[in-house]
Amino acid sequence: MALPVVDTEYVKEVDKARRDLRALIASRNCAPIMLRLAYLLSLSLFVSVEIARNENEGKWSGPNGSIRSEEEYSHGSNSGLKKAIDWCEEVKSKRPKITYADLYQLAGVVAVEVTGGPTIDFVPGRKDSIVSPKEGRLPDAKQGAPHLRDIFYRMGLSDKDIVALSGGHTLGRAHPERSGFDGPWTMEPLKFDNSYFVELLKGESEGLLQLPTDKALLDDPKFGHYVELYAKDEDAFFRDYAESHKKLSELGFAPRSPGSKVIVKDGTILAQSAVGVAVAAAVVILSYFYEVRRKMK
Template sequence: MALPVVDTEYLKEIDKARRDLRALIAYKNCAPIMLRLAWHDAGTYDVNTKTGGPNGSIRNEEEYSHGSNNGLKIALDFCEEVKAKHPKITYADLYQLAGVVAVEVTGGPTVDFVPGRKDSKISPKEGRLPDAKRGAPHLRDIFYRMGLSDKDIVALSGGHTLGRAHPERSGFDGPWTREPLKFDNSYFV
């Protein structure tokens, strides 16, 4: 697949937004929810229908009101602070950039960010994200729908090294690791 093409001015705005996100995430201590926002926007992709995915549609009330997105309005509002300063950047790019920066500021690897995602106002139907209560066959169905493998399931599950479960969001409570604001491999050990 060809990479999207953006102009030099857009790339400069991305760099500025990256700095602003870094400051916001450090100040608000919100890396886990920003990574969750990026995943929940991207995790709706369907490889067969080419629908869903990282397209910014999670900003629509119809989508952020899905049960699996409980609590993400907080992250959307944080992103609006950055969007107001960088209106040329698409929501699709902004949300994915927020996830990238969240990983980086918590000690994870530097992630090459390729901008150029288009915004969509079309929200996918509820039920495209994994449900923690449904087990391995369900996880495989969800990830295979995105064109991903069992190895990808394991790798992406490592994102749970950041943050904690909140009963009002997922029905579960507590951190996934001993240091929920540090991106490392402790989720696996």
């Protein structure tokens, strides 16, 4: 499918969809599953070049809205996400102009923000597709640091990104019927903060979950550095998380032009540009009159 035209009207639809999502997520307390929806769509994007060639896929699917197809939401790793897809459809029905790909990623951004997390820059313009990725591309929660690096490095993400994005576990809980694991990672699973890292450093606590991939963050010195930093400095976590989340949500996606990125700021940058032009013009005019007066003397 073609890329959407990210014009003023499209940006207005994104802003309206953002407000709709805030209301929906607040009323249904569904931030965790909305964040999971956005995460899994991005994480299913990349495979190694060798696998891509062997599968003869031709191109990667990416966070393109294809999860709305039964083929994809029926994947075992996507268990439970049909509920989030249906809730997003309530917004889509009111804002048909916005693509599913943008809507699902926007839902993840809003989920973080409405639960107290950082503001994440969102650039629209993702195209939709009905081509689903093959199953089995997501991280295995039963494995350790080498596996995490294998998955995330091939996406161009760093150790810092891996740890910061793991902090998303501060929202929600694991469900045995979906993952085989049970329980929340933090005492307040509907609040986005740095408590995931605080709890991780405490060690295992009754009623709280720590997956092998969580514990791997402590076992690895490079990962452990960021765990300790984020546990004591929530501002640092929020700053890095916002950056890493944006990178994850834009895997396989690039705005068509610089103008696409400018428009998303609700006209702020455009206004700033206009002011800049006006200032430049004023400088030129004043310089002209100065030269005229100087010559007349």
